Amino acid sequence: MKFGVVRFPGSCDDVDALLAAERVGEAVMLWYADRDLQGVDAVIIPGGFSYGDYLRPGAIARFAPVLEAVSEFARDGGLVLGICNGFQVLCEAGLLPGALLPNLSLRFVCRQVWLDVISEYSPFTRSCPLGEPLSIPVKHTTGRYYAPDHGLADTQVLLRYAPGQNPNGSDRDIAGVCNAAGNVFGLMPHPEHAVDPLTGSSDGLAIFESIRAHVADRVVA
Amino acid sequence: MRARVLVRPKAGILDPQGQAVERALPALGFSGVANVHIGRLIELDVDDPDRLPEMCERLLSNPLVEEYEIVEDAGGAAPEIDPDLPWRDAE
Numbered sequence: 613m614k615f616g617v618v619r620f621p622g623s624c625d626d627v628d629a630l631l632a633a634e635r636v637g638e639a640v641m642l643w644y645a646d647r648d649l650q651g652v653d654a655v656i657i658p659g660g661f662s663y664g665d666y667l668r669p670g671a672i673a674r675f676a677p678v679l680e681a682v683s684e685f686a687r688d689g690g691l692v693l694g695i696c697n698g699f700q701v702l703c704e705a706g707l708l709p710g711a712l713l714p715n716l717s718l719r720f721v722c723r724q725v726w727l728d729v730i731s732e733y734s735p736f737t738r739s740c741p742l743g744e745p746l747s748i749p750v751k752h753t754t755g756r757y758y759a760p761d762h763g764l765a766d767t768q769v770l771l772r773y774a775p776g777q778n779p780n781g782s783d784r785d786i787a788g789v790c791n792a793a794g795n796v797f798g799l800m801p802h803p804e805h806a807v808d809p810l811t812g813s814s815d816g817l818a819i820f821e822s823i824r825a826h827v828a829d830r831v832v833a
Numbered sequence: 834m835r836a837r838v839l840v841r842p843k844a845g846i847l848d849p850q851g852q853a854v855e856r857a858l859p860a861l862g863f864s865g866v867a868n869v870h871i872g873r874l875i876e877l878d879v880d881d882p883d884r885l886p887e888m889c890e891r892l893l894s895n896p897l898v899e900e901y902e903i904v905e906d907a908g909g910a911a912p913e914i915d916p917d918l919p920w921r922d923a924e
Contacts, residue, residue, distance in 0.1 A: 668895060675892075704895070711898045716849050758846065758898060781847070 613637035613827050615820075616652030618682070618698075620644040620673050625659035625804060629695065632804035635817060636824040644676045653827045654691040655682050657698030659751075659802060669712065669754050670700035679705055691735055691823055692796045696752055699788075699798030708791055708798045709768070710759030715752070716781030722751040724812060726774035727787050727801060734790060735826035736797040737770050739818050746771075746815040748801040750779050755800040757782040757789070764789065771799055836879050837907035840894045841872030872899070878911055 615633035619626045619641050626641065633639035633656065640650055644662075649655065662673035673679070679701070686692045686707055694702040702708040715721060726745045729737050740746065757780075771788035778785045780800070788799030803816025842848045848870050855869040875893055879885060882905050889901040 667892070671892060671895070711895055713846070713898060714849060716847070718849050718853060760897075781849075 613654075613824050614650075614652045615639040615654050615656055615823075616642040616649055617656045617658055618642045618644060618678055619658075620660065620662035620676065622662045622664055623658050623660035623697070625695065625697075625802065628802075629656050629658040629804040632807045632816065632820055635807055636820045642678060644673070644678045647677050647681045649678075649681050649685055654693065654823050655685060657682070657692070657694040657701050658804070659696030659698060662697055662701060665697075665754075668700075668704070669697055670702075670704035673697075673701045674705035683707060686791075686796050689793070689795050691826065693736065693819070693823065694796075694798035695802055695804060696750075696755075696800055699800055700754065702796060702798045707796050708789060709763045710757055710789065712754050712800070713756040713758055714754050715756055715779070720751070720753045721755070721779045722749070723779060724749050725777045725779055725787075725801060727771045727777075728774050730769050730772055731767065734770055734794055734797070734822075736788075736790065736819055736822050739822040739825050741818070745774050746803075746806075746818065747813040748803055748806045748816050749812075750801045752780070752800055755780040755782065757786045757800070759783060759786075759789070765792070768792065770797060771801070834879055834882055834905065835907050835909055835911070836877055836882055836885060837904040838875040838877070838885065838889060838893050839872060839902040839904070840875065840889075840899050841870055841902075843898055843900050846898050876907065876909070876911075 617626050617629045630639045700712045703711050728745050729740045768789050772785040773787050790797045803819040806813040806816030850871040851869040858866045885903045894901040
């Protein structure tokens, strides 16, 4: 199982994502200006400020050469995970429905939040403990998820902020959504920052482990 | 041609910046202000203004949450930038 983590100018959570992925498999860094995905089984678009968040977060990164390859990879059913800025990039690229708007508070929020796993039947959540919330940190200024009702099926919502935990005013407490096909997933919280009890929680590991388990099953099948 | 693109939040999209400014104005004694909305102003020189709508759809705005307005022949000139500024070299 090989993960690829895309590094843009302005990415800052790329190394954490790489180290988190390495806890469950191999991982390589991918360069934003390359079109070669190096045969990875899953792509991670990490957090940060790609292209300085100029214009809108993710607006310019979506035109980077690597995104052409990632779009094709996703069309062919490859697993793509977008975290925070990666979620913004995937929305701007049209690989995920909706958009991320400035937090209702207009402030940067950085805190540990509880997340309810809405569906465990996805390649990204299948290893999450049944019925248990996840403790994962958020840190963003532009994380208020919005999607028109007709643009998002309930089944595409994989994670919600637990009652009272919504840090940004997201529509319907949505913290993470997948595309209609189920192989592209984006979330504002940072599972890569929650992979070791030393930093308060290792609940984020379940997301990476889910991807590994899904790819392993696919190889056997 | 010098053009101007105005980008604003779509009707129905919550605009917390506009609300914050709307609350701040009365505090400074400016009463009688309502419906404040905050967007973005983009000015650019374009050879082919017919391509502006496409630019707005694909990059300058996010059509899901924003609407745009194009002002052609907006007048004025691009601000002069000192060509010796060091950051110009990086472009």
